[in-house]
Amino acid sequence: MNEIVIKSPTTLKELVQILAVADNNTYMLSGGTDFIIKMRREKINNGTIINLKDLKELNYITNTEDYVKIGGITTLTEISCSSIVDKYATALKEATGKVGSTQIRNAATLAGNIANSAPCADTVTALMALSAKVKIINGSGEIYEKKVDDIVLGSEKNSLKRDEVIIEVNIPIDLEARSSFGKIGSRTAVTISKLNMAVTFKYNHEMVINEAMVVIGAIGPKAFNSSTVANSLLNKKINTQFIYLFEETLQKQVDEAILGRASHPYKREAIRGLADDIMKRMFPQIMTGGELS
Amino acid sequence: MEMEFNVNGIKHILEVDPMERLLDVLRNKLKLTGAKEGCGEGECGACTIILDGVAINSCIVLAAQAAGREILTIESLEKDGELDRLQKAFINNGAVQCGYCTPGMLMSCKALLMKNPAPTEEEIKTAIEGNLCRCTGYTKIIKAVKEAVKDI
Incomplete structure (x- = not known):
């Protein structure tokens, strides 16, 4: 007989059992x-559902000197309203x-968004640009870390084993770095990304880029870190020419990634606008043609 | 499975199938038919209710996840035969036409005002961004919320 059983652990000890x-x-x-939605679409009617929402100990946002730590069941609303996340992980x-x-956003959780591993998952793109790691617990009670990039395999596939659960997301704090995220969908709100991107830049007092991370999402089975684009920005001064270079290199990256696909002509133009939005949000002085400082 | 639900301040012990969603329990077991099923995928907001103080789509929450938590539906707004100020403002401003989206729209606005009694227009728009309305064009709904806020 087909049967669904729901188990709702309230402590990590119960979860491990x-x-x-x-x-x-x-x-x-x-x-x-x-x-x-998936359960109803695929008519899942047999097995065990582990309801993680009663694990109240996994609902937190905190920081140490080195990391922002976000509990697995923390909702996207709680994260988007967090002053800690705003200060240390702006892209997220x-x-x-x-x-x-x-x-x-009131229901969805950060760990759930990672584990769902949709190609267009906005938080995954941001977390990869922030070099985030997840803390996992398994059925033996072992706790270990993995990079977000290693969890997401793409197209709703992840590398988590059946007895593994994401219990925490750790984002390294780098006070010299700034990050931002942008997306393009078919409308301004309540939209699934047709394209998204997150960047982290480190630059010196002369506004010259020392380190860059550029992650592009919704352009393949999973978001990817484009070292080609990032390397092209190194040692460049942030100004209007920089934005032009950034857009050109991104466009080449899109050409390389999806040439021949139906979405290619749209996405190679859209990536320019997305880069423009992100840069103008990070460096609004550029909009008025002023000098950066 | 037997579960306890706290709906509109009343406790109910119900026998619930593990696959049942909160919307199913509200409509079919408790006969609280204000929340509507629209898309069934969390896109349209017709099934919006308030769970532990925040607006959620009851079509994508399993009943088991809502057990023991505080649930408020549109039926909780009227008190002693008198409509909530938000409901009155919706009527006064013609913010109700076919009415299918209205319970969800009202609960999204109620959740906003519970947290933020003086929202800006942008905050009102964000609160109802997950509620689709194909009659009013939203303008009258926003006007109604502004009027309700003015009365507070």
């Missing part, structure tokens, strides 16, 4: 904004604020 007997019919339920604040609608 449940994970210890997890099998191929075990499903993790966090915010549910993707899973419940911007990304979480642009996911879905108010209702979706």
Whole structure:
């Protein structure tokens, strides 16, 4: 007989006990904004659903000197409203604020968005640009870290084993770095990214780039870190010419990634506008043609 | 499974199928039919209710996830036969036409005002960004919320 059983652990100890007997019919339920649609579409009617939302100890945003730490069941609304995230991980604040609608952000969790591994997942792009790692717990009670990039395999596939759950996201704090996120969808709100991008820049007092990270999402099965674009920006001074160079290199990267696809002509133009939006938000002085300082 | 639900301040012990969504329990078991099923995918907002103080789509929450938490539906707004000021403002401003989106729209606005009694127009727009309306064009809804705020 087909049967669904829901288990709602309230402590990590209880979670580990449940994970210890997890099998191929075990499903993790966090915010549910993707899973419940999938459950109904695929008519999942057999197995165990582990409801993670009662693990109140995983609902937090805090920071040490070196890391911002976000508990696995923290909602996207809580993250987008966090002063800690705003201060140390701006790209993530911007990304979480642009996911879905108010209702979706009130339910969806950061760990859930990573594990769902949609190619257009906004938080994944931002987290990769912030060099974030996730902390995982398994059915043996072991806790270890993995890069977000290593979790997401693409097209709703992740590398998590059946007995693994993301319990925390760790973002390194770098006070010399600035980050930002942007997306383009078919409308301004409640939209799925047709293209998204997150950047982290480190630059000196003369506004010359020392380090860059450029992550592009919704352009393939998973977001990717474009070292080609990042390297082209090194040792360049941030000014209007810089934006032009940035857009040109991004366009070449899009050509390389999706040449021949139906979306290519649109995305090679859209990436320029996206870069422009991000740069003008990070360096608004450029809009008026003024000098940066 | 037997679960306890706290809906509009009343506790209910209900036998619930693990696959049932919160919307199913509200409409089919408790006969609270204000929340509507629209898209069934969290896109249209017709099923919006307030769970622990925030607006959520009840079509994409399993009933088991809402057990033991505080649930408010559109039926909670009227008190002793008197409509909530938001409901009155919707009527006064013609913010209701076919009415299908209205319960969800009202609950999104109620959740906003519970947290932020004096929202800006931008904040009102953000609060209802997940509620689709194909009749009013939204302008009258925003006007109604502004009027309700003015009355506070």
